[in-house]
Amino acid sequence: MNINEIGQFLNDDRFLGIKYTSNDFFTMEQCKTNFPQKILYNGYDEMFLAGLSMGVDGGIGSTYNFMADKFVQIQSLFRENRIPEAQAVQKEIDHIKGVKDAFYEMNDKGEMWTLVQAENQWGYVLADNVRLMSEEEQNSYLAELEAGLAAWPICGVTSNPSILKKE
Numbered sequence: 001m002n003i004n005e006i007g008q009f010l011n012d013d014r015f016l017g018i019k020y021t022s023n024d025f026f027t028m029e030q031c032k033t034n035f036p037q038k039i040l041y042n043g044y045d046e047m048f049l050a051g052l053s054m055g056v057d058g059g060i061g062s063t064y065n066f067m068a069d070k071f072v073q074i075q076s077l078f079r080e081n082r083i084p085e086a087q088a089v090q091k092e093i094d095h096i097k098g099v100k101d102a103f104y105e106m107n108d109k110g111e112m113w114t115l116v117q118a119e120n121q122w123g124y125v126l127a128d129n130v131r132l133m134s135e136e137e138q139n140s141y142l143a144e145l146e147a148g149l150a151a152w153p154i155c156g157v158t159s160n161p162s163i164l165k166k167e
Contacts, residue, residue, distance in 0.1 A: 003030040010035040019043050019060050020051075029054040045071075045097050049090040052078045063097050 009015050010031065020028050021043025032040050032055035042051030045061035048071060064071055070093050077086035 001027075003027050003034065006031055007034065010038050017041065017057070020056070023047065025050060025054050028056065032056065046090075046094045048093070049074055049078065049086050063093065067093060067096065 006018065006027070009018065015038070017039025018031070019041040020031060022028065023044070028040070028042075028051065031038070039058075040056045042048055042056040042059040043061060044051070045059070045063045048059050048061075051059060052075065058075070059071060070089055074086045074089050074093075077083070077089065
């Protein structure tokens with residue numbers, strides 16, 4: 001949608017604002033410039049910092065519920081003009097979102113689940129229970145893999161884990 005089409009909504013007093021999910025940041029900026037009294041939410045988690053630079057008031061996305069602290073941190077750092085630090089947090093979000101998109105699924109209650117395998121059985125765990133390895137843990141695990149002391153994880157994403165086979 002272009003600014004004229006979006007403007008038809010924003011000119012209507014029944015609309016307090018919109019969630020803007022697009023990578024067209026020019027139109028995003030035009031929405032805020034032409035309708036400063038309206039609330040403009042950024043829709044892409046991985047573009048939150050870019051949206052802030054265009055004047056959005058906040059964000060709505062698939063990972064805000066379990067990483068709210070990171071989005072609040074980006075917004076605070078942005079307001080303090082600490083852009084490199086905000087970028088670093090945005091990169092953390094992007095990494096986690098990439099993992100989520102690859103290995104998580106959302107159920108009908110909006111809960112994020114991750115696919116896991118333990119003792120040759122597949123299952124799901126709530127995503128907020130997943131802990132990422134520290135750099136030291138990663139290095140140790142990779143060293144164990146190279147030495148043949150650990151097994152490669154078997155990863156796959158499916159709504160039916162039973163169809164995945166061990167290699």
